[in-house]
Amino acid sequence: MKTGTLDTVLAEIEAKRPILLATDLETGEQRLLRRGDGDTESERIDVERALRVDACITTDAEGAPQVFYQPFNPPLRMILVGAVHIAQPLSAMATLTGYEVTIVDPRESFAAAERFPGVALNLEWPDAALEALSLDQRCVVVTLTHDPKLDDPALQVALRSDAFFIGCLGSKKTHASRLRRLEKAGFSQSELARVKGPVGLPIGARSPAEIAVSVLAQVTETLRKP
Amino acid sequence: MVVGEALVSSPADQVTRWPLLDAGSSMALMPNHSEMEVLVAARDWKLAGCGVALATVVKTWGSSPRPAGSHLAVRDDGFFLGSVSGGCVEGAVVEEALGVMKSGVPKVLEFGVTNERAWEVGLACGGTVRIFVEPLQ
Known part of the structure; x- marks a missing residue:
């Protein structure tokens, strides 16, 4: 790899712009590509797919060079x-897992920096905050x-987005009434099926840290075994 | 970060600080940010004037511990960071990487349990892994 290529990859990662490295495995030649780039239609499709599913692809067409x-x-x-x-434990564990965490809460006594050192805090009302965050499929x-x-305005924005996971903490009973409220607000049954509630895998979690494990496990399952 | 598995121990003055990235860096927030740490280390070693090679898992078959895209960065004194197999074939990859640094020519390696030396260098899990090794130039 050329040092310049590595520098560009690292700079794009730092700038949070998606980029893709294509390597010809026979010659070692490398190209940097962005969404929409590609020498052929099939390469453009491979580029799009690799970025979308966040996984590496090796082409293995007969006669063509392996890329x-x-x-x-x-x-x-x-x-x-x-x-x-x-x-508190959920933001710490999610950060370790590689997520960029933002905590939204307009109540200043809750969203205090001392309670969440190093975590981005947003004190806007949840619907305004989530609109501004431009939610996507990642x-x-x-x-x-x-x-x-607080929960409902956030859910309404989340349900209109491509977010790959939407979950709500709370009992089965409060979740049922939550779904009834969202239905009244105009969301269909199939839209509401995206909402995981009560959020988390059923591992008998009790403490806040255990509940965080259960939530993060369900998020990971949804990401990796969709 | 598999620092402890270095087959060739690094001199005390080259002990690598962990984490390599400051918490404030957005790279510390990358998915698999330890992969990014490996790339950053490769760049930093090169900047410091060392010979560097990069090994990347490009394909796996069956059960194998590290997915495609996993990196191992190797320095010319044999020190390495990252992993391409969870420790099974790193020793052999480091040897090949030192050769690639000298020749300047990239190479594709394949490890599995099919050869008779599998007990020596191979994947105990029964998988096969293809690894691209290239010099950083």
Whole structure:
């Protein structure tokens, strides 16, 4: 690899712009590609697919040179609505897992920097905050407040986005009433089927850290075994 | 970060600090940010005037511990960071990488359990892994 190529890859990662490295495995020649780039239609499709599923591809067409495509995507993002107790271990574990975490809570006493050192805090009202975050298919939204005033506006924005995971903390009973409220707000059954509630895999979690493990496990399962 | 598995121990003055990236760097937030640390180390070694080679898993068959895209950076004194197999074939890859640094010619390696020396260098898990080794120039 040329040092210049490596420098560009690292700079694009730092700038959070998706980029893809294509390597001819016979000659070692390398090219940097972006979404939409490619010498042929089939290469453009491979580039698009590698970036979308965030996985490497090696072409193996007969007679053609083998090319290895490696995508470098910006980090996955996790938006937590509610700077509550569970958000503390969950934000730390999600950061370790590679997520860029933002905690949204307009209540200043909850969203205090001392409670969340090093985590991005957003004190806007949840719907405004989530609109401004431009959610995409590499985003997770988990509501944690149990308060419809805060959770519902966030969910309405999340449901209109491509976020790959939408989850809500709360009992089965509060989740049922949450779904009824969202249905009244105009969301269809199939749209509401995206919402995971009560969020988390059933591992009998009790403490906030254990609940965070269960939530992160379900997010990982959704990402890796969709 | 598989620093502890270095087959060739690094001199005390070259002990690598962990984490390599400051918490404030957006690269510290990358998915698989340890992969990024390996690339950053490769660049930094090159900048410091060392010979460097990069090994990348390009394809796996069956059960193998590291997915395609995993990196191992090798320095000319044999020190390395990252992993391409979880420790099974790193020793052999480092040897090949030192050769690639000298020749300047990239190489494709394949490891599996099919050859009779599998007990020596291979994947105990029964998979096969193809690894592209290239010099950083």
